[in-house]
Amino acid sequence: MRLVLGVGAGIAAYKTCELASRLTQDGHEVFVCLTREATRFVTPLTFSALTHRPVSIEVGDEPLGPISHVTLARTADLMVVAPATADLITRLAEGRADDMVTAVYLGMRAPVLLAPAMEAEMWSHPAVVRQVEQLRGDGVVFVGPEDGRLASGLQGRGRMSEPTRIRDQIDRLVTPKTLQGRSLLITAGPTREFFDPVRFLSNPSSGSMGTAITREARNRGARVTLVHGPLSVPIPDGVDAMPVTSALEMEAAVMERAAGADVIIASAAVSDWRPKGRQSEKVKKQDAAISWEMLPNPDILARLGRERARAGQILVGFAAETGNVAEHGREKLLHKQVDLLLANQVGYDRGFGPAVVDGVLLSRTGADQPVAGDKPTIARLLLDAVEQLLTT
Ligand code: CTP
Numbered sequence: 535m536r537l538v539l540g541v542g543a544g545i546a547a548y549k550t551c552e553l554a555s556r557l558t559q560d561g562h563e564v565f566v567c568l569t570r571e572a573t574r575f576v577t578p579l580t581f582s583a584l585t586h587r588p589v590s591i592e593v594g595d596e597p598l599g600p601i602s603h604v605t606l607a608r609t610a611d612l613m614v615v616a617p618a619t620a621d622l623i624t625r626l627a628e629g630r631a632d633d634m635v636t637a638v639y640l641g642m643r644a645p646v647l648l649a650p651a652m653e654a655e656m657w658s659h660p661a662v663v664r665q666v667e668q669l670r671g672d673g674v675v676f677v678g679p680e681d682g683r684l685a686s687g688l689q690g691r692g693r694m695s696e697p698t699r700i701r702d703q704i705d706r707l708v709t710p711k712t713l714q715g716r717s718l719l720i721t722a723g724p725t726r727e728f729f730d731p732v733r734f735l736s737n738p739s740s741g742s743m744g745t746a747i748t749r750e751a752r753n754r755g756a757r758v759t760l761v762h763g764p765l766s767v768p769i770p771d772g773v774d775a776m777p778v779t780s781a782l783e784m785e786a787a788v789m790e791r792a793a794g795a796d797v798i799i800a801s802a803a804v805s806d807w808r809p810k811g812r813q814s815e816k817v818k819k820q821d822a823a824i825s826w827e828m829l830p831n832p833d834i835l836a837r838l839g840r841e842r843a844r845a846g847q848i849l850v851g852f853a854a855e856t857g858n859v860a861e862h863g864r865e866k867l868l869h870k871q872v873d874l875l876l877a878n879q880v881g882y883d884r885g886f887g888p889a890v891v892d893g894v895l896l897s898r899t900g901a902d903q904p905v906a907g908d909k910p911t912i913a914r915l916l917l918d919a920v921e922q923l924l925t926t
Pocket of ligand 1 (some may be wrong): 577781802804829832833835850851852855
């Protein structure tokens with residue numbers, strides 16, 4: 535992907551260096567345009583070293599040969615302006631073209647994303663509010679600003695979004711909307727089965743697989759409802775998140791929403807048991823061994839398969855296996871009556887958290903496919919397979 539990264543004159547420009555570096559490392563072509571005043575905060579050399587490409591300031595600069603402002607605007611997949619200061623926002627809204635950033639902006643027909651950064655009083659001033667409304671009306675998308683510590687040292691709304699959040703919005707803007715109009719229900723994370731107020735049975739699931747699928751489905755334009763246990767990773771923006779704790783709560787939340795979903799993806803690591811008789815007081819320590827009766831939890835995915843809340847609904851499951859991965863996976867696919875099932879190897883030090891997945895994607899049609907990669911990659915493969923089922 536080719537990106538133009540416009541940089542305004544704000545101290546948040548130091549965070550834009552991080553953004554430029556990440557985008558470059560991910561294999562994107564990043565062309566940076568600085569305003570003249572921005573060069574007082576960060577140098578062109580900083581960005582050319584990070585992106586391995588010439589940086590431009592004036593309209594006459596030629597990172598891509600003569601009339602580069604036109605070439606850049608016509609060939610870029612996206613323009614990002616970060617930080618977008620009050621002055622730069624105003625110049626963009628007014629259609630000025632007196633430096634490279636504003637000139638490229640006027641030629642852009644691909645999406646433009648602005649990450650504002652300024653003092654809270656400036657952001658809420660009617661003069662800035664007017665220009666932001668103007669730009670929104672012109673089709674510009676905004677990310678942030680956020681509440682937090684500002685350049686002045688004061689707290690307020692005006693802090694530029696972090697590079698990871700801007701990155702997330704970039705992915706969202708450039709991903710083709712192949713799931714537009716579709717409704718996805720996704721379960722993620724572990725459940726906790728408390729037996730007294732401070733102790734519970736659970737597992738090491740972080741929710742990273744479920745949130746990666748959620749993010750990718752959202753990027754593809756789907757409406758996503760995420761029913762999740764306690765996660766150790768952030769919930770993506772722009773989805774309907776429903777937090778639950780126990781398997782019974784997860785079951786109730788899922789069944790209530792199942793009929794509204796075109797696709798249900800069960801990536802949660804649901805506890806198979808819950809302690810019988812939850813104590814209202816903390817159980818006191820004793821020297822003797824303790825045993826606790828466990829009741830089986832309902833299998834949410836199997837119930838979804840049995841009841842199929844909606845004709846044509848696609849049901850996707852996971853199988854976490856410590857051995858005979860494909861064989862056990864196939865048994866689960868048949869037994870739980872699901873359409874797709876990703877079976878992967880887990881162990882004491884494997885399968886949970888951000889690590890790489892190495893497994894097999896089993897399909898009811900028999901088209902099995904080995905899959906390997908990090909969780910965002912697996913999420914893409916999985917949703918490609920879902921899309922194929924939706925169109926057949
Ligand atoms: N699952 C579920 N409800 C449960 C248990 C599992 O919805 N009570 C779903 C998981 O979200 C996953 C799939 O079923 O999509 C398989 O989960 P897994 O833990 O691999 O299998 P189990 O059915 O629990 O079988 P076992 O623990 O015996 O391997």
